[in-house]
Amino acid sequence: MSRVLVGVKRVIDYAVKIRVKPDKSGVVTDGVKHSMNPFDEIAVEEAVRMKEKKIASEIIAVSCGPSQAQETLRTALAMGADRAIHVEVAGKEYETLQPLHVAKILAKLSQDEKADIVIVGKQAIDDDSNQTAQMTAALLDWPQGTFASKVEKTDAGLTVTREIDGGLEVIKTKLPAVLSADLRLNEPRYATLPNIMVKFIY
Known part of the structure; x- marks a missing residue:
């Protein structure tokens, strides 16, 4: 079974109305609600489903950011990740x-x-860069399945259905591989209170 690494980013909540700083150097973040990037929620959900199907043995959530990024990792753990790494x-x-x-x-x-699969959201809703998955695959020299709307395990690796401008494209990739989650890949589950309590009360 595969070990899955999932990247999760802390962003300003999608429902918040963005305000630009008076000096126009960026957006106001102090006192503003933050949450996990929605596409990363889909990535976590896909990893959890892989574990439920016995495709994955362990899910490791990773977040790069300030101390508040730990909240995002707690959400990933409550959704079903096994471990979390805060850089x-x-x-x-x-x-x-x-x-x-x-x-x-x-x-x-x-x-x-020793991960076999890396999954991230296809883009973050704050900078919209859509680059991390592709760069990670290039650095590792691993195959990639970006904009994934469906992922299936095969004997040889994975079959990935990708969302492209002209419709859908189906590719086959060996493992290890890097995936990026598109909007229609799945519907993320809620991080339930019992899960949060089980994970964080020692």
Whole structure:
């Protein structure tokens, strides 16, 4: 069975009305509700479903960011992840954190944790970069299945249905591989209170 690494990003909640700072240097984040990037929720859900189907043996959630990113990791754990890794990046370093930096971190952790599958959301709703999965695959020299709307396990690896401009494309990939989750891949489950309590009360 596969070990799955899932990248989760803390972003301003999708329901929050964004306000630009007076000096136009960015958006107001202080006192604003944050949550897990919605596409990353889909990535976590897919990993959990893989574990339920006995495709995956362990799910490791990873988040790069300030101390508040631990809240995002707690949500991933409550959804069904087995372990969480917080790579603390704060202050000016966090403000200038780019997809390539995150990809290098994910690639290194994938090797250290002996992951077989890396799943991230296809893009983050704050910067919309849509680069991390592709860069991670390039750094690892692994095949990639981006914009995945369906993932199936085969004897040889995975069959991935991708959302493309012209409709759908089906590709076959060997493992290890990097995937990015599209909107129609699944419907994420809620992080229930009992799960949160089981995971965090010692």
